[in-house]
Amino acid sequence: MPAHDLPLLIDAARIAGRVATSFVGKTAQRWDKPDGAGPVTEADIAVNDLLSSTLRKARPDYGWLSEESEDTGERLGRDRVFIVDPIDGTRSFVEGSGTWAHSIAVAENGIVTAAVVYLPMRDKLYAAASGQGATLNGAPIRTSRKKSLHEATVLAARPALVAHHWKGRETPTFKRSYRPSLAYRLALVAEGRFEAMMTLRDSWEWDIAAGALIAAEAGGCAHDRTGKPLRFNNADPRLNGVVAGGGPVCAALIDALA
Template identity: 85%
Template sequence: MPAHDLPLLIDAARMAGRVATSFTGKTAQRWDKPGGAGPVTEADLAVNEILMSSLRRSRPDYGWLSEETEDNDERLGRDRVFIIDPIDGTRSFVEGSNTWAHSIAVAEHGVITAAVVYLPMRDKLYAAALGQGATLNNAPIRTSQKSSLEKSTVLAAKPALMANHWKAKTSPTFKRSYRPSLAYRLALVAEGRFEAMMTLRHSWEWDIAAGALIAAEAGGCAHDRTGAPLRFNNADPRLNGVVAGGGSVCAALIDALA
């Protein structure tokens, strides 16, 4: 089944890219979501609409969870569910940056089985199917094999370095870098360009689902901040943070967290 779904997700991602890039980020109509949930643009909504129409037509028995679709509990009774972020990194899209991504995944009984993260402005398409490895533009990718956290670069927001997050009351001495899209952070870790990534806040499933499988299939690990396995299609679609990376560095980060 993962191999059956992956070509569908790849085609959908490329279609989403054509739709999104037909808008101009800085001039696309935008709104602010209630409760400080961030911006949404007409491009987000257009991509969501075309993905929902195309994917659900191809797999009418799959459920649907998307950042830009009002959620309900219908998906909880489905064996398989699409988990979608039409544009991950909407602020970057609005600013005219090229680091936003389409994140598209399928979960089966809580486990991601097929996934794509696509950055159309960079022509980078990351893909994975459960048990079949991960690729970037069809070439196999692997996570970094560095074993020392202190010599590693970790993708994380500045608040993750606050003392209260760490057992030693200070963060380990790794180098911090940042990218706004969580899906892209996970993909960059899978590619081996960074040793690990982490977000310690509760994180929406649609930001994480695709990238988590890609990182894992590239030989890394992807867990919540406590080291527990990630499970998807939850009634409350938020995860308890995410830590992902090459095996040794990922384990060291989790062990150091309070």
């Protein structure tokens, strides 16, 4: 089944890229979501409509969870579900940056089985299916082989370094870098350009699902902040943070967290 779904996700992502790039980020109509949930643009809605129509028509028995669709809970009765962020990194899109992405995944009984993260402005398409490895534009990718956390570069927002998050209130030594899109952070870790990524806040499934499988299939690990496996299609579609990376560095991060 993963091999059956992956070509569908790849085709849908490329079409989504053409739709999104037909809008001009800085001039696309935008508004703010209620309760400080961040911005949304007409491009987000157009891509969501396109993906919903394309994917659900192809797999009418799959459920649907998307940042830009009302969640009715109907998906909870389905064995398989699409988990979609039409544009991950909307602020980057609005600013005219190229680091926003389409994040598309299929989860079966809580486990992601096929995934795509596509950055149309950079022509970077990351893909994975269970047991088949991960690729970037068709070429295999692997996580970093560095073993020492002290030598690692970790993608994380600055608040993750606050001392109270760490055992003994002592932040371990590593180099920090940052990208706004969580899906892209996970993909960069899968590519081996960074040793690990983490976010310690509750994280929406649609930000994480695709990138987590890509990182895992590239030889890394992807867990919640306590080291537990990630499970998807939850009634409350939020995860307890995410830590992902090459095995030794990922394990060292989780061990150091309070």
